[in-house]
Amino acid sequence: MIQAPGGPTSTHRALGAHAALIEAVVRSGGLRFDALWELALYEPGIGFYETGGAAGRRADFLTSVELGPLFGACIARRVDQAWNAAGRPDTWTLVDAGAGPGTLVRAVLAAQPECVGALEVVLVERSARQRAGHADLIGWAADREVAVRSQAGLPEGVAGVIVANELLDNLPARVVQRHGGQVQELWVAPGGVAPAFERPGIPAAGSELELTWRPMVGDDAAALAACEWWDNVPDDAPVPWSAGAAEWVAEAQRRLALGILVVVDYGARTSAEVAGRDGWLRTYAQGAVGTDPLENLGGRDLTTDVPFDQLPQPDRLVTQADALACWGIDQLVAAASARLAARPDAALDLARARDISLLNEAPTLVDSAGLGAFLVAEWGAGG
Numbered sequence: 007m008i009q010a011p012g013g014p015t016s017t018h019r020a021l022g023a024h025a026a027l028i029e030a031v032v033r034s035g036g037l038r039f040d041a042l043w044e045l046a047l048y049e050p051g052i053g054f055y056e057t058g059g060a061a062g063r064r065a066d067f068l069t070s071v072e073l074g075p076l077f078g079a080c081i082a083r084r085v086d087q088a089w090n091a092a093g094r095p096d097t098w099t100l101v102d103a104g105a106g107p108g109t110l111v112r113a114v115l116a117a118q119p120e121c122v123g124a125l126e127v128v129l130v131e132r133s134a135r136q137r138a139g140h141a142d143l144i145g146w147a148a149d150r151e152v153a154v155r156s157q158a159g160l161p162e163g164v165a166g167v168i169v170a171n172e173l174l175d176n177l178p179a180r181v182v183q184r185h186g187g188q189v190q191e192l193w194v195a196p197g198g199v200a201p202a203f204e205r206p207g208i209p210a211a212g213s214e215l216e217l218t219w220r221p222m223v224g225d226d227a228a229a230l231a232a233c234e235w236w237d238n239v240p241d242d243a244p245v246p247w248s249a250g251a252a253e254w255v256a257e258a259q260r261r262l263a264l265g266i267l268v269v270v271d272y273g274a275r276t277s278a279e280v281a282g283r284d285g286w287l288r289t290y291a292q293g294a295v296g297t298d299p300l301e302n303l304g305g306r307d308l309t310t311d312v313p314f315d316q317l318p319q320p321d322r323l324v325t326q327a328d329a330l331a332c333w334g335i336d337q338l339v340a341a342a343s344a345r346l347a348a349r350p351d352a353a354l355d356l357a358r359a360r361d362i363s364l365l366n367e368a369p370t371l372v373d374s375a376g377l378g379a380f381l382v383a384e385w386g387a388g389g
């Protein structure tokens with residue numbers, strides 16, 4: 007984690023960092039932290055998501071989606087609610103933005119939403135490596151007569167629901183702080199000792215990268231000063247400046263012709279609250295959480311708590327526990343429970359295993375000390 011309250015400089019040996027990332031920093035003389043973050047997650051052949059990193063039970067981190075079928079069943083309810091509110095149009099699109107392996111869509115379709123006859127699905131995933139894994143799901147959905155396509159960017163003119171679960175936390179953020187009367191930004195620079203290159207492109211063992219605070223000046227400083235949330239962030243409290251997440255929400259809302267945009271993520275209602283937390287900048291790999299953003303760069307997910315007050319003002323902002331209640335989690339659990347009670351001695355078939363899973367997942371999804379405290383923001387069309 008960045009030292010907070012932040013001294014001007016903290017040095018890390020970039021243990022296990024991908025050589026190409028160290029080289030990118032060395033050759034440029036220093037990269038703004040968000041630029042290195044971008045490379046570390048998404049650079050083809052190097053970044054975490056382009057070299058096999060993913061959500062999943064046997065993968066690097068677990069999301070509500072990967073826990074089991076219940077979250078997707080609740081999203082199916084939300085998709086139906088929006089379809090009914092729109093007057094049940096003949097075509098209704100579900101866009102899963104930051105789809106990862108596509109597990110959410112599988113769960114939505116398995117929940118048999120009322121709108122299924124009108125439904126078409128778009129998986130939006132920027133990682134080519136993960137998109138390559140969508141073929142199975144597309145075939146499975148075709149057997150259920152639902153058209154699913156997979157692409158890198160958001161479609162235009164969406165009439166339906168765009169959902170982004172744990173996407174915004176993965177959009178590289180800038181990191182800023184006030185320190186000693188100065189506004190500073192986090193950069194990554196070559197360490198004090200210039201790394202020796204044993205062979206071109208291969209930094210010698212022991213090459214160092216250094217997290218460094220640099221003064222922020224000019225247009226950037228003016229843009230930050232104009233942000234209302236910035237006024238409330240205390241001195242010496244580094245905070246993510248999630249301009250990329252705000253732009254993504256504005257763009258997604260612009261692409262929505264009818265329906266809703268639903269964003270689910272960890273974070274806080276205010277930037278000041280994020281700044282006051284320990285470990286708002288985290289890494290994940292094979293289920294283990296880390297707090298040194300430079301450790302094993304390229305080999306770990308890098309993620310931030312999302313400061314929701316930096317996003318366009320939503321129409322609704324509630325906790326995941328409250329959102330799931332509105333989307334019918336209690337009824338889904340009660341129905342599963344009733345089905346199990348009606349067949350107490352039945353053999354364990356797929357339907358029964360699914361119902362047992364629904365019952366087991368519910369407490370975790372609404373846990374106020376965990377997933378239940380995630381925030382859910384919704385925007386209507388026409389941003």
Ligand SMILES: C[S@@+](CC[C@H](N)C(=O)[O-])C[C@H]1O[C@@H](n2cnc3c(N)ncnc32)[C@H](O)[C@@H]1O
Nearest residue numbers: 055061069071104105106130131132133171172
């Ligand atoms: C933390 S994973 C979440 C996966 C899935 N939504 C879930 O909840 O299990 C975030 C995913 O978003 C993808 N991603 C990041 N930026 C994106 C963008 N601008 N558009 C589409 N996908 C993006 C990443 O490649 C990654 O697969």
